[in-house]
Amino acid sequence: MPQPLAYRMRPQRLEDVVGQQHLVGPGKIISRMVKAKMLSSMILYGPPGTGKTSIASAIAGSTKYAFRKLNAATDTKKDLQIVAEEAKMSGTVILLLDEIHRLDKVKQDFLLPHLENGRIVLIGATTENPYISVTPAIRSRTQIFEVKPLMPDDIRTAIDRALADKENGLGNQQIELGPTAKNLLATATNGDLRSALNGLELAAKSTDATDGTIHLTLPIIEECLQKKAFSHDKDGDAHYDVISAFQKSIRGSDTDAALHYLARLVTAGDLPTIARRLTVIAYEDIGLANPPAAARVVEAVTAAQRLGFPEARIPLADAVIELCLSPKSNSGIMAIDAAMADIKSGNYGDVPANLKDAHYKGAADLGHGIDYKYPHSFKNDWVKQQYLPDKIKNVQYYEPKTNGKFETALAQQYDRLRAAQHAK
Incomplete structure (x- = not known):
C-alpha cells in the first residue's frame, strides 16, 4: 500500500518546511543549529x-544524519537499543520520539x-504541554520549542506543492482544484496540514476525470473533509470574518448574535479556534470587570476539549451567554499595551538602585538594594518608596x-495607593 500524500511530501530540507518560520526561518534557532552543525x-x-x-x-535531511522514528508509548526499550547501536556505529542518529510525554x-x-x-x-514530539507532561530529567536535557498551527496561506503553499510535485505528490495527474475548494482545505482543517493533504488525496483518488482532468469542486472537498463551507469568498476571508463577528458580538453584549456565530464554528467542528478565542475574549473584553467569569470560561473550555463534539457545544454555549451578559472592561489589555509601547519607543530608564538585586557579593559596594524598604515591616504592609x-x-x-463591582473596588484602592505614593 503506498504511503499517504502527507508522508510523501515531508520536507528533506529546512527551506522546504511550511510555516514555523519562528524556528526554521533564516537566522532562527533551529536554522542556526543546522548551519553551525x-x-x-x-x-x-x-x-x-x-x-x-x-x-x-528536514533537520535530518539538512545534516545528512540517519533519521529514525519511534513512539514512546508503543515502541520498546529494545527498539531504543537498536537505535543506540546504530548511533554507536555511524556516529549520530536523529531520533524522532513521538508522544514523548x-x-x-x-x-x-x-x-x-x-x-x-x-x-x-532526540527530537521529542507531543501535543501536550511538556512543562507539565514531560519528566524533569528529559526537560533538563532538551530545548523546548512550540510549534504553532499553520496559517491558511501556509497550507495553500503546501497544497500547491503537492499538486505540482511529480515525484512525491499529485503532479502526474491533471487536477483542477477550484479556488473555493482550496480555501476550504486551507481553513477548515484548523492549521492541520496532514488533514488538508489527506482530504486532497482522497478527493483526487475518488473523483473520476472528465476529459482527462479531475475537477475538485467545493462539494467534493466538503465531502472528503466532512466539513461544510457555510460561507466563502474568493479570498477565503469568511473564516476570519466569522471569528471576528463572534468576538465583536460578545464584546457588544449581543447574546443571540454571539450564539449564532458560535453555532457556525461548532458546525464547522472548529473547537481549537473557539477555545482560543473564548479564552482571549474572557481576559481582553471582560477582564477585571468580572474575573470569576474568566475562570469559568477556562473551566468550560477545558470541559469542551475533554468532551469533544457534539457535547462540547453545551459548556461553550454556557460560557458565551455568561460573557455576553457580563459587565465589560478592557483596562488590562490597554494597560499592558501602553507599558509595552513605552518600552518599544525607548521611554524607560534604569531600575532604581534600592530595587536592584542585592544577593551577590559586591552588590552593596555598588549601592544596590541598600535603601530598600521592606513593605511587610510597615503598618498595613505598605510604605512609600519609588519603584x-x-x-x-x-x-x-x-x-x-x-x-x-470587582474593578470598582480595585479602582478605589488604586486611586488611594497612587495618591499616597505621589503625595509630597
Missing part, C-alpha cells in the same frame, strides 16, 4: 499536523546517557473602569 536535543510541542515530524525530517522510566533511563554523549539527538525609573516615575498605565 551544533544540534541539541529538543522537544517540539503543538497541535497535530503542524509540522513536528516535518521539522525533524508517555515515555516511561525504564526507557528514559536508557536514553539519558546517550543524550549526554550526543550520539542520539519606577526616574525617567517615567509619574507614568500611569492602568486606567480603571467601574463597570463591575
Whole structure:
C-alpha cells in the first residue's frame, strides 16, 4: 500500500518546511543549529499536523544524519537499543520520539546517557504541554520549542506543492482544484496540514476525470473533509470574518448574535479556534470587570476539549451567554499595551538602585538594594518608596473602569495607593 500524500511530501530540507518560520526561518534557532552543525536535543510541542515530524525530517535531511522514528508509548526499550547501536556505529542518529510525554522510566533511563554523549539527538514530539507532561530529567536535557498551527496561506503553499510535485505528490495527474475548494482545505482543517493533504488525496483518488482532468469542486472537498463551507469568498476571508463577528458580538453584549456565530464554528467542528478565542475574549473584553467569569470560561473550555463534539457545544454555549451578559472592561489589555509601547519607543530608564538585586557579593559596594524598604515591616504592609525609573516615575498605565463591582473596588484602592505614593 503506498504511503499517504502527507508522508510523501515531508520536507528533506529546512527551506522546504511550511510555516514555523519562528524556528526554521533564516537566522532562527533551529536554522542556526543546522548551519553551525551544533544540534541539541529538543522537544517540539503543538497541535497535530503542524509540522513536528516535518521539522525533524528536514533537520535530518539538512545534516545528512540517519533519521529514525519511534513512539514512546508503543515502541520498546529494545527498539531504543537498536537505535543506540546504530548511533554507536555511524556516529549520530536523529531520533524522532513521538508522544514523548508517555515515555516511561525504564526507557528514559536508557536514553539519558546517550543524550549526554550526543550520539542520539532526540527530537521529542507531543501535543501536550511538556512543562507539565514531560519528566524533569528529559526537560533538563532538551530545548523546548512550540510549534504553532499553520496559517491558511501556509497550507495553500503546501497544497500547491503537492499538486505540482511529480515525484512525491499529485503532479502526474491533471487536477483542477477550484479556488473555493482550496480555501476550504486551507481553513477548515484548523492549521492541520496532514488533514488538508489527506482530504486532497482522497478527493483526487475518488473523483473520476472528465476529459482527462479531475475537477475538485467545493462539494467534493466538503465531502472528503466532512466539513461544510457555510460561507466563502474568493479570498477565503469568511473564516476570519466569522471569528471576528463572534468576538465583536460578545464584546457588544449581543447574546443571540454571539450564539449564532458560535453555532457556525461548532458546525464547522472548529473547537481549537473557539477555545482560543473564548479564552482571549474572557481576559481582553471582560477582564477585571468580572474575573470569576474568566475562570469559568477556562473551566468550560477545558470541559469542551475533554468532551469533544457534539457535547462540547453545551459548556461553550454556557460560557458565551455568561460573557455576553457580563459587565465589560478592557483596562488590562490597554494597560499592558501602553507599558509595552513605552518600552518599544525607548521611554524607560534604569531600575532604581534600592530595587536592584542585592544577593551577590559586591552588590552593596555598588549601592544596590541598600535603601530598600521592606513593605511587610510597615503598618498595613505598605510604605512609600519609588519603584519606577526616574525617567517615567509619574507614568500611569492602568486606567480603571467601574463597570463591575470587582474593578470598582480595585479602582478605589488604586486611586488611594497612587495618591499616597505621589503625595509630597
